[in-house]
Amino acid sequence: MRPYKVLIFIACVMACLGALCVVLPGRIVLGERTLNWPTLAEVFGESEYSEYSEYSEDSDSIAEFPVAPDSLLADTTPSVPTPVIPHITADSTTDSRIFLQPFYASLTESSERVVRVLHYGDSQIEEDRMTQQIREALQAHYGGAGVGLMPLVQTIPSLTVKQQLRMNGRFITPAQGPQRYFVYGFKRNQRADGLYGPLGQMAVMNDSLVKGSEDVTAICKPQSGNPRYSQWKIFADTAIHYSLSGDTVQLKGHGNVYGLSQESPTGVIVDNIPMRGCLGLIFTKMDSTQLTTFCRQENVRLIIMQFGGNAIPSNKNPGTISGIVKGLREQVQHLRECAPEASILFIGPSDMLTQTDGVWQTYPMVPYMDRLLRKMAYEENIAYFSLYSWMGGRGSMMRWQETGLAGSDGVHFTRSGARKAGKAVAEWILEGMSATTSLNDELME
Amino acid sequence: MMEFLHHILGFDAESPLLFTQFYFWAFFALVYALFALLMSIKPSAVSNQRLHLRNVYLLFVSWFFYYKTSGLFLLILAFVTLSDWLIAAQAYKSKKKFWLCLSVIIDLGLLAYFKYAYFFTDMINDLFGTGFRVFDIFAYIGNGFSEAGRFSVDTIVLPVGISFYIFQVISYTADVFRGRIQPVKNILDFGFYVSFFPQLVAGPIVRAEEFIPQLYKPFRLSRRLFGIAVFWIINGLAKKIIMSDYLAVNLIDRVFDNPLLFSGFENLFALFAYSLQVYADFSGYTDIAIGVAMLMGFYLPMNFNSPYKSQSPQEFWRRWHMSLGRWLKTYLYIPLGGNRSIGFGTYFWWTLIALVSAALTGWWWMMIPFCVFIIGVAVWNKIQIRRQPSAISNQRKLLCSNLNSFITQVLGGLWHGASWNFIIWGGINGIGMIVEKIWRKMNWHIRFTVMTLLTGGLCVADYLTNLPVWRLFAVWAAIIWVVTAVRYIYFLCEGEDTKFTKALGTAWAVLQTFTFITFTRLFFRSSSNLDPATANEVAWETAKNMVNQIGGAWTNAVIVPFLVEYRWVVAMFVAGMVIHWLPTNWKRRYRLAFSAMPLWLMVLVVCVAIVVIYQFVSAEMQPFIYFQF
Known part of the structure; x- marks a missing residue:
């Protein structure tokens, strides 16, 4: 076959495909399915290549949160249906760390007693990756030791404490351990009585549920942490008897175990409480008496809620997002009732990417949810840290991926990314003490 | 249009010319x-x-x-x-x-x-x-x-x-x-x-x-070869975009990034899917290269010949990345001595590999058995040469071949990437080849005895340590033991293989080879956007976590919900494997049928194929679903 004929063939294919670009309007809905085809503008790259260039690389500064202009919120590629996003105006530019004042004040007591911080969150905080940074920063300034709370059966390994389980003297994997129940996840793993303890998950030592589970030994070796913890706390039914030996705790009997804790008698204790796949709408399902008692007895003075990310991938409707934020507001109010002395800090979702027409871009609902959460936080008088803005806003996750700070899924941080984010949150909290003191003085004057 | 021309002519590190992008085809x-x-x-x-x-x-x-x-x-x-x-x-x-x-x-x-x-x-x-x-x-x-x-x-x-x-x-x-x-x-x-x-x-x-x-x-380009060239290009694009990119984005990358977020079954599925993805990615790219070169009248050698049809690791390496395999054989394996001799090169590389491994692990005691082994090999080799100076015994051939092919595999692994995980990957492949060669030389009595002892040992190790890695090996060995036992009993009763039992044996060998190669893939993945030291650490962590999940976090209840929720990903994987395992003459037939199409029909089919492929580029991503908490 002569080359010119091959050329004609190539030209014909390109002409046909080009004609489709003109004829088809980008997306054709065929019943439940959509047929996608790019427009000529997209083919020639007029929308894809400069989308993220306007955002500066320098995103380390968190002194103020730049709120993305409204025009950006509606700026999606032409082929993506633009969601109808209501206009929201944050009603205050006040540094939200002013709402952490009670927590800052409580830190002065840390030399005499424990000041506890509960860090609840979704998979972004698994492995203690972010919480570790907050813990280390607070303990360095205000004393304290130990990783704090951990479940009896640690299914998700932690960077800071390595757990091994023995049941009836034999090493077991977590899956072979005592029956566990969660306030999040599948309904079949949930309890009607809401008794999950502060971790939102608990284990039942009961021979009839899992053979041999009336005798469990947990060896929990700290992987880092200086100074070393000096005491254990076991949160369990009184029917459970335990004995301690170094990093090992042996529990015997039938009953519920809500958690183990390695800590110090004074200083700051920061608990890492990851809830995989969770939206954060679970606190009202937990037994409020149990939670209230825990917060009072353990002097919980700060509750960090880091949720929102799980609402993004499956929700394209602003109304649904708005409903979820409304639900989160109720959770905040509920936690405030359970822990009236605790300040609350909400950490919003990070930038998150999805692929649309082969191009990675921010989920349209991320900036919207971030703004709704910020508004909710101001209205509820709680502090708000916008992970999304701090990262650099729309598309910043791509830069995180390129530098090895985020995984290729465009959603989760890598360990180094989580470390960077955790460190930023820790610094932001600590810097807030001086920043808000002067602000408070000004307000008082 | 100016922007388009700028993209076509200027250098932009972010926009290389890739076969899967429009810019390449315009170029x-x-x-x-x-x-x-x-x-x-x-x-x-x-x-x-x-x-x-x-x-x-x-x-x-x-x-x-x-x-x-x-x-x-x-x-x-x-x-x-x-x-x-x-x-x-x-x-x-x-x-x-x-x-x-x-x-x-x-x-x-x-x-x-x-x-x-x-x-x-x-x-x-x-x-x-x-x-x-x-x-x-x-x-x-x-x-x-x-x-x-x-x-x-x-x-x-x-x-x-x-x-x-x-x-x-x-x-x-x-x-x-x-x-x-x-x-x-x-x-x-x-x-x-x-x-x-x-x-x-x-x-x-x-x-x-x-x-x-x-x-x-x-x-020189005949009408039929033109059709074949177009077929290779479309075939390559489909492999790259559907079988590779779609599977990667919607499942594999997520699991490899965070194995702990997923259950044992999901990890295992992702590992097998990764085997397909790596093949589809690499072979898809070379298919396009072969097609494009052919359109200009140049003929590049075949690079992949349905490698997952292999019945042994050795055959796999004759079917996978064939041009590299041939290169290594010609310029490394044969100069080392091939299956005919072992010389300075062989001893040098073995000693170097042992020294570096001992130094990095700190297990210097390993050098004692190694020295005993290598001196034993050298002495035995000398004795064999003196006994038969002109002929090479089968045992000596086997020894030379194994020693030299192991070095070739390890260095081949290093060629794939500059990190330890690739060397481990090469080493495991080398060991797999040696074990398989030795296995083939055993009779059924020895095979059954060896598998019984190995399975028993692994089960004991699993019971005593309860570590996921031993459980994984124990389960794998137990499956092989069951099949070996069945074949052994059949051998004792019938003796002769029939056509049907041969076919079953082939299917089993293909499945085992595929499983073994898939297992080696644990060490084949490395993040290119990390510095090599971190990439090494991450690769090792990923492999470890995946093994722990597969061996330790297995929940049967997850399997059905996963297959339902990830049905498109599962369907693509199954379709990919079915197409891969189609008989060669079937593939040849549909390739020839395509090439014999009238040109107008070929234009139409190509356009439809590209529209279909684009649907996978533009498909919505599979949302995150967690099955394990």
Whole structure:
């Protein structure tokens, strides 16, 4: 076959495909399915290549949160249906760390007693990756030791404490351990009585549920942490008897175990409480008496809620997002009732990417949810840290991926990314003490 | 339009010319238009000049392609082209080994510098506790002998395709030195061989003796071959985008990034899917390269021959990345002695591998059994040579072959990536090949006894330690033991294989080989956006976590919900494997049927195929669903 004929063939294919670009309007809905085809503008790259260039690389500064202009919120590629996003105006530019004042004040007591911080969150905080940074920063300034709370059966390994389980003297994997129940996840793993303890998950030592589970030994070796913890706390039914030996705790009997804790008698204790796949709408399902008692007895003075990310991938409707934020507001109010002395800090979702027409871009609902959460936080008088803005806003996750700070899924941080984010949150909290003191003085004057 | 032209002509590190993007095809259409014009010059008048003109034209096109992909690294490509052209000419004239050694030193030196600098630096730092850091001397020179300037001296960037073209120039010089081919007289023709753009960045590795004669042959493309070329291109695009990218984005990347987020079954599924993804990605790219080259009248060697149909690891390596396998066999395995001898090279590499492994793990005690082993091998080998100086016994062949093929596998692993996980990967493949060869030589009594002891041992290890890794091996061994027992009983009762039992045996061998190769993939993945030390750590963590999840976090209740929620991903994986395992003659038939289509129908089919492929590019992502808490 002569080359010119091959050329004609190539030209014909390109002409046909080009004609489709003109004829088809980008997306054709065929019943439940959509047929996608790019427009000529997209083919020639007029929308894809400069989308993220306007955002500066320098995103380390968190002194103020730049709120993305409204025009950006509606700026999606032409082929993506633009969601109808209501206009929201944050009603205050006040540094939200002013709402952490009670927590800052409580830190002065840390030399005499424990000041506890509960860090609840979704998979972004698994492995203690972010919480570790907050813990280390607070303990360095205000004393304290130990990783704090951990479940009896640690299914998700932690960077800071390595757990091994023995049941009836034999090493077991977590899956072979005592029956566990969660306030999040599948309904079949949930309890009607809401008794999950502060971790939102608990284990039942009961021979009839899992053979041999009336005798469990947990060896929990700290992987880092200086100074070393000096005491254990076991949160369990009184029917459970335990004995301690170094990093090992042996529990015997039938009953519920809500958690183990390695800590110090004074200083700051920061608990890492990851809830995989969770939206954060679970606190009202937990037994409020149990939670209230825990917060009072353990002097919980700060509750960090880091949720929102799980609402993004499956929700394209602003109304649904708005409903979820409304639900989160109720959770905040509920936690405030359970822990009236605790300040609350909400950490919003990070930038998150999805692929649309082969191009990675921010989920349209991320900036919207971030703004709704910020508004909710101001209205509820709680502090708000916008992970999304701090990262650099729309598309910043791509830069995180390129530098090895985020995984290729465009959603989760890598360990180094989580470390960077955790460190930023820790610094932001600590810097807030001086920043808000002067602000408070000004307000008082 | 201006932006489009800028993308076509300018260098942008973020936008290399990739086969899966429109820009490449626009570039190719323009290149082909001029190519067709050149080819329309009347052959009777200026036949040789026309061929020369074609080669020169395609050389500059290829350089432009490489510039678009790698920027100023084009200079490295030009340098090795010049140096090997000159050295090969000298080697041919003088027949002195010095010239071959010089070429190998320069070429491998460049490869070591650009690809392995971090690896060697990390290794030295680990061994001696030093704190060396890489320093890019080329950047320093480029900055006018200054550390500050346009180029960063703190990082060494890997030029795209360097592993491929370095191996090509080595093969040229070696073939010229051995007298297999005449040296190329015109440097531009030689440059074309080194730089031919369809295979420049991802192979296949074309050996000089296969490609250089084509430079002097006129354009030849039959109607049927044209159809086959188009088929390879569409087939490659479908493999790359549907079987590779879609599976990767919607499942595999997520699981490999965070194995702990997923249950044992999901990890296992992702691992098998990754096997398919790696194959589809790599072979898809080379399919396109073969098709594109064919349209210009050049014929590249086949690079993948349905590798997951292999019945043994050895066969797998004859079907997977065949051009690399052939290269390693010709220029490494045979010079080491092949299956005929073991010499200095064999002892050197074995000792080096053992020393480095002992130093890095700190297990110096390993050197004692190693020394016993290697001295034993040397003594036994000497005795065999004295007994039969002219003939080679089967046992000696087996020994030579195993020792040399293990080295080839380990170094082949290192070629794939400059980190320990790739060396481990190569090592596991080497061990797999040796074990399989020995297994084949056993009779059924021994096989059954060995499997019984191995399975029993692994079950005991699992019971005593309760570590997921032992459980995984114990389950795997138990499955093999059951099948071995059935076959053993059959052997005792019937003795002879029938057609049906042979077919079952083949299916079992294919399945086992696929499973083994899939297991080695645990060590095949590395993050390119991390520094090598971190990449190593991450790769090791990923492998460890995946094994822990598969062996320790297995929940049967997850299987059905996963298959339902990820139905499209599962469907693509199943479809990919079914197509892969289709009989070869079926594939040949539908390839020929496609190539025999009338051109208008072929245009239509190609357009429909591209529209379908685009649906996978633009498909909505599978939302995150967690099945384990």
